[in-house]
Amino acid sequence: MSSLLPNALTGSSSSTLVADEIEKSNELYVTKRGAKIDLEEIGPKPTRKVALICCMDARIDAFSAFGFKEGEAHVIRNGGGRASDSIRSLVISQQQLETNEIIIMHHTDCGFFTFQESEFRQMLKTKGFPGPSVDEMSFMPMSSNDIDQNVKEDVEYLEKHPLISDQSKISGWVHDLKDGSIRRVV
Amino acid sequence: MSSLLPNALTGSSSSTLVADEIEKSNELYVTKRGAKIDLEEIGPKPTRKVALICCMDARIDAFSAFGFKEGEAHVIRNGGGRASDSIRSLVISQQQLETNEIIIMHHTDCGFFTFQESEFRQMLKTKGFPGPSVDEMSFMPMSSNDIDQNVKEDVEYLEKHPLISDQSKISGWVHDLKDGSIRRVV
Known part of the structure; x- marks a missing residue:
């Protein structure tokens, strides 16, 4: 070039x-x-006993936006901030590292509202990615254009999951990227 | 009480x-x-075209520690910062949101060095979690006590994965929680 x-x-x-x-x-x-302070001295157990789940979106500075300091909260981030893609981490967080609260934080203008599973899979195959690998993965686009509805579904998913503690205190939120504010949904 | x-x-x-x-x-x-600036105006595509994978560990303030500003980098976080638990997010990051670089960042004093899959599963069953749900999940403890070795394995895993772009520029690092410094492994 x-x-x-x-x-x-x-x-x-x-x-x-x-x-x-x-x-x-x-x-x-x-x-x-x-x-x-040496961060190793704090130890791996979150002092506020909480695990936050939010999207990988580049515009989210989780510590600043939600007011966390080093040592306080587990931060789990994946595409869409999906609960169903956080179970492994949450089980370790709860059973090894003693958290008992979960905060699900979805956000406005999320890329996971912009595609459908079937079209996305087709696009990957067209680009040459192997069909079987594409088809065996769920990319977890949002099931609804209603952002509150998705938050509710993710909270319910955790409440019903057999590996998530019955004692978990779970809340669901929307983070507005226009002004950075948050709003509780459930 | x-x-x-x-x-x-x-x-x-x-x-x-x-x-x-x-x-x-x-x-x-x-x-x-x-x-x-309104963060929605920046849009969802990371301006530095990079996806960072690191651990959910509460002591890691990813934006501060690695020098990212809002809008620059996807941040994927899970227990251990495992590559194998990041594929869904990475495919969306690369194919929908145009990143072409991946940074894997493991850290010292990580909880994923402290347990074995079989003992952890047994502990969950003893606590009353249903056996089939426990057994179908891999909790992904580190395969070695050698932190550099795990970083190398995670980088290789991505390099060989059929859904990760061949053009990806992948590096692997260790974050030292004693003083907050980072060191490139591969």
């Missing part, structure tokens, strides 16, 4: 990789933390 | 729930953001 094109367009220069920049960013963090 | 016990010990008072405190924490965030 032409060397006259900016790196971001050619994608050919290693200088565009986050892997080449992340050490510098981390150095600032380490310096800023300075004399603060 | 006795009302003389602190809430944290009885677990019986709603005042100990994060769900009752998170709105206040979020209000501070919304006020602080103030006139900053």
Whole structure:
């Protein structure tokens, strides 16, 4: 490709990789933390006994948006913030690391409202991905365009799941990306 | 339970729930953001075209530790930061939202070094969780006590996975919770 094109367009220069920049960013963090407490001393059990589930969406800075400090909460993030893709982590969180509260946080403008399972699978096959691998995976788009409805369904899913503690205190929320605010649904 | 016990010990008072405190924490965030850009306007595609995978561990403030700002990177978090539990999210990240780089970030003092699959399953059954549900789930403890080895295995897993793009630029790292620093493994 032409060397006259900016790196971001050619994608050919290693200088565009986050892997080449992340050490510098981390150095600032380490310096800023300075004399603060050794995080290993806090230990792995979340001090506020909560696991938060939210979307992988790049616009969500979970610690800032929801007011968590290091050591307080497990943060589980996946595409859509789906409960059904969080069970393994939640079981460890509850049974090994003593959390008893779960917060499900969906958000507005989520990419998981924008596709259907069947069309997405077809697109992957058209691109050359192997059919059997594509078909055996559920990509978990939202089942409804009603964001509150999806939150309710995810909370119900956890309430009924055989591996989630009956004692769990579960709430469901919507995070509005327009202004960053949150609203409780259930 | 006795009302003389602190809430944290009885677990019986709603005042100990994060769900009752998170709105206040979020209000501070919304006020602080103030006139900053509407996050919906940025759109869902990560501007730095990267997906970061790290552990749900409460001590990891991913945005601060790795230097991300809102809009830049997908953040996928699960117990252990396991690649094998991130495929669904990664496929959407790459095929719908145009990321082409993956960063795997494991960390020191991780809870996933502290148990074995078989003992953990047995413990769940002893606690009364249904055997078939327990046995059909892999809880993905680390396969080795060598942290670098696990990072390498997770990177290789992604490199070989049929649904992960051949063009992906994948790196693997260790995050040291003692001082917050990171170190590239592969």
